Amino acid sequence: MDLYGKDLITTQDWGKEGLDEVLALAKGMKKHRYEEPYTEILKYKTFFMFFYNPSVRTRQSFEAAATELGGHAQFLEPKAMRLKSKDKAGETIEDAASIMSRYGVGLGIRILEDAVEQYGDGETLLREYAKYASIPIVSMAHDKYHPCQGLADLMGLQEHMGDVKGRRITMMWGYSSMVRSWSSVQEDILLLPRYGMNFTLAYPEGFDLDPEVIETAKKNAEKAGAKFEITHDRFEAVKGADVVYSRNWMSPKRYAVGKEEDQKLALQYKDWRFTSELNNLTNKAYFIHPMPVDRGNEVDDEVASGPRSIIYDIAENRLHAQKAIMALTMASGWK
Template identity: 35%
Template structure:
């Protein structure tokens, strides 16, 4: 893929932008952010101080609990020289019925940027629409773009390239499947998912991504058979069978996904040097076997670490 050489132009066009989903970003912009994440990681490992957000404040609205998202954003903002303010739904009036548009306008007077981790994607969109500061989607029911930036940063570091790699996603066609698929389409990667009937990715998102793929040389396959999806995969990805908010469906989903566990037998169909990825937290013995997630192909903790660096790149670029 040809990436625009003028980094100054890319940097200028990212300032002040929201980061809601990867559909909003060009392949060149996504690759710029990935390269920036790798550079910021290098600086941090080398002990170089880099504080472009000194004196700036990030508001973090959490309607869903989190480990990696909260810690990585707080630490990342600190390393960039700024301050992060944690706001749970019990801490702000939005949790008591204040309209999101009012919260957005008030917070815009106090802060330099906001993240939101929420259930409904419409909340992310409404917050951004009514804010005058950049808003970052830290997870919604539709997408999880920050996680995917960390995932593809990890793949780039491990494989040295992204274009032409095959990503196999086995499991629930949820927000992770959507963002992985969109990112793959944008970056010229091949994507194949396998889900049981009734749990496929959103057909509208699939349609949009296939249109993108036709321009980037990518291929998007939505399949039923996990062995067909995982065949010759460079990256094997899975997620919990019952995401947060679907706990009451746990038993039903265990039955539906019984043949969709990523285990040693299934992984044999992937390439011999495949990477195993998971956004965490994971349920060993359910969606993935211990032998795979704790085995030599697993890069789950590299992904988790890269949440810090990928999000720092996003914040530094747009704030």
């Protein structure tokens, strides 16, 4: 499958063949990390990174990825640029996308809920850049999805479990005051059932995710011969699970009531934590998390740092998955 020039805004936009190609290349790049021809793929080429929201691993992994491919990643903050917004005059998306397409080979954008007014605004912005740019647009996490994290999660599970078809993952809401985005969890909700994983989603009443995403995930699961279920009982949810992903996410009220009020909603569920007690109910489950982990709230420290935790492997896989994405979408004729 030819992925050159293709945008990656969510894995749902790509066929499974393309995703498999990324995963296979990422595993090869991990094994032969500093060897040719991988180190020459983006030689002398520039990848632009727009950060509407700050990050740690995203910036580190994308900059390292560009460097290891022989290229350069340029860090940009829109607030320091003359870009048109609702409140100020400046360069339009059409103009910015068209000009950057003359300078670089790809553009990554990170825009989460703190940088938008309504859910979906970040996705709209990415797709508008994709409309006008002649270079690939890659989501570095936006208000709806985080495709690079989803691919890193899947890559890590495949490395530790082999074929994930028929294995069971429980994604469980975990208490935190951090009021986290939906992007990472919704990406996995879409992606992992496509690979045949039985998916259990567990959360307290009032912390529903995007209903359209849930419906698509159910269809993905049905097509792959997998199960998708939702429960509000965390004890039942983890019984027999092969993988547990315990992470906080905001409520649907976040955009209307603000971050502080959403923190108050979460306070009544401080007992929602992936504890050692819950871990004992699983099928010796692997623990995954996109990080940073809110230890002692989302998950017990001994689980997050336990022998079945693969959070560091997955964090490393962000680098390799992103290298593969960049190589396949930004380097003409390279496979």
